[in-house]
Amino acid sequence: MSEIRYSKDHEYVRIEGDIAVIGISHYAQEQLGDVVFVELPGVGDTVAQGKEAAVVESVKAASEVFAPVSGEVVEVNGALEGTPATVNEDAEGAGWFLKVRLTNPAELDGLMSAAAYEDFLKTIS
Amino acid sequence: MTDQTVPSLRTALHDAHVALGARMVPFAGYDMPVQYPDGILAEHNWTRTHAGLFDVSHMGQALLIGASHAAVAAALETLIPADILNLKLGQQRYSQLLTDEGGIIDDLMVTRPLDPGLDGTLFLVVNAARKQVDYAHLRARLPATVRLVPKDELALIALQGPDAAAVLAPHAPEAGELGFMGATSATLDGVPCHISRSGYTGEDGFEISVASTAVEKVWSHLLSDSRVKPIGLGARDSLRLEAGLCLYGHDIDTTTSPIEARLAWSIQKRRRQEGSFPGAARIQRELAEGAARVRVGLKPEGRAPAREGAEIVHDGAVVGIVTSGGFGPSFGGPLAMGYVPAALAEVGTVVQLMVRGKPLPATICHVPFVAPRYARNS
Structure with a gap:
């Protein structure tokens, strides 16, 4: 099973070898509501931990997606541009945003495990 | 005037919204449902295809009472540019309270009751966030012979969508006979109410004013119809935006005139010619030359x-x-x-x-x- 970690900003990162798959958590999509637009970075761009990596817009509002880890973008989920609702249907699966090659794997240590994130959600609800 | 430390007000339907699983958010000083579990998209589409039920009890409802229709209409016409004098019994009109510079203090609905026995009374519906400003303005500017009576004991719900008339007719037969912007008092499943054929979604529909103490009964009766679902403020906003309707504090405010806002249709011919409303010089100039x-x-x-x-x-x-x-x-x-x-x-x-x-x-x-x-x- 691949390892998944979460940020306090409700992004997840799933580690597949030296590639990190980044998206927003199931909780985040619930809070956003119906996603109608996703703006993704370009392949080859670099993203820095805690900085904006993508934008997600629901009917109500636009929200930034912060990179939970730093890296070089190797792939983006272009299918979301046509079917942004996939983010609602399967946030932590088919609704991923981008894949990066990690430049600083140590950053993962500062993120939460699935169990720790669940506990974190209890503290904010 | 909104102080964030002041707890939000609740409408009489607050507990009903929570029971339906609504996500409640602060809006204009009230704790209001932004969406129910179906979500904004589904609620929007349901209203366009069936019938949506909205709690808009946060809006301000008030009566203006004068000696006669002519007297109360003449008084209100000094503050708004619509023709109120020639409103028919049971007719509603959209207008704006204007600053002396022709800016918009608030937009509002003005209704002349159908019942001739109530002649001399006008029924106003104003925006939640502007209630206190509007009432203070009206009290300061109306003559002593015209009384403003806020009706805080009333709730307001809107039933909107292509199925709205068919849903409402068995509950209140009077409603089905109303034309657009018509209004009547009615009895809805035994509950006295005031119904107008209007709304803010671009769909056919009704606004139902009813005592707060009875609104939960009316709300649940209407919701028991499978064609009706509860709709939150999120879909209300996307519906009114598609319908090109202005939202006060966003599309219109004290810096915008009704002509700039392309609301000239709401200023009837007699008023355009006569003027004699606040900001008339500017508005007549903009009508003639364009804003x-x-x-x-x-x-x-x-x-x-x-x-x-x-x-x-x-x-x-x-x-x-x-x-x-x-x-x-x-x-x-x-x-x-x-x-x-x-x-x-x-x-x-x-x-x-x-x-x-x-x-x-x-x-x-x-x-x-x-x-x-x-x-x-x-």
Whole structure:
């Protein structure tokens, strides 16, 4: 099973070898509501931990997606541009945003495990 | 005036919303449902295809009472530009309270009751966030012979959508006979209420004013019909935006005139000619010569919405600002409204909207974005 970690900003990162798959958590999509637009970075761009990596817009509002880890973008989920609702249907699966090659794997240590994130959600609800 | 430390007010339907699983948010000093578990998109589409039920009890309801219709109409006409004198019994009209400079203090609905026994009374519905400002303005400016009576004990719900008339008719037969912007007192399953054929979604529908103590009964009776679902403020906003309707504090405020806002249709001929309302000089001049800036519809290219506050750019210069913007589920894409100089207001003109620092091409387009389906006047 691949390892998944979460940020306090409700992004997840799933580690597949030296590639990190980044998206927003199931909780985040619930809070956003119906996603109608996703703006993704370009392949080859670099993203820095805690900085904006993508934008997600629901009917109500636009929200930034912060990179939970730093890296070089190797792939983006272009299918979301046509079917942004996939983010609602399967946030932590088919609704991923981008894949990066990690430049600083140590950053993962500062993120939460699935169990720790669940506990974190209890503290904010 | 809104103090964040003051706890939110609750409408009489608060517990009903919570029981339905609504997500409650602060709005205009009230704790209001922004959406129910179905979500904004589904609620929007349901209202366009069936019937949506909205709690709009946060809005201000008040009576103006004078010695006769002529007296109360003449008094109100000194503050708004609509023809109230010639309102028929049971007729409602949309208008604006104006500053002395012709800016909009609030937009409101004014109804002359159908019952001749109530002649001399007008029924007002104003925006929640402007209630106190409006009431203070009315009290300061109306003659002592006309009384303002806020009806805080009343709730207000709206039933909107193509199935609204068929849903309501068995409960209140009087309602089905109303034409668009008609109003009547009625009995809804035994509950006395006041019903108008109006709303703010671009659909046929009704607004039902009823005692707060009885509203939960009416709400649950209407919701028990399988064609009716509860709809939150999120879908209310996307529905009114598609219908090209102004939201106070966003698309209109004290700096915008009704002519700039393209609400000239709400100023009847007699009032245009006679003037004698606040800001008449400016408004008559704008009617004759055109306003320097006007509200327009904007259709962004592509899929990215432009939100309120986005700058409108033409030939490298900022020429205006987006006042409402988002995604139109029935329109099928992003849409916005904003103000541009009159020279750029022609349909088809291409401008740029600044979204996250990048220019996004957008075309000036017709409003409403989605053709309204109001009931025909019978």
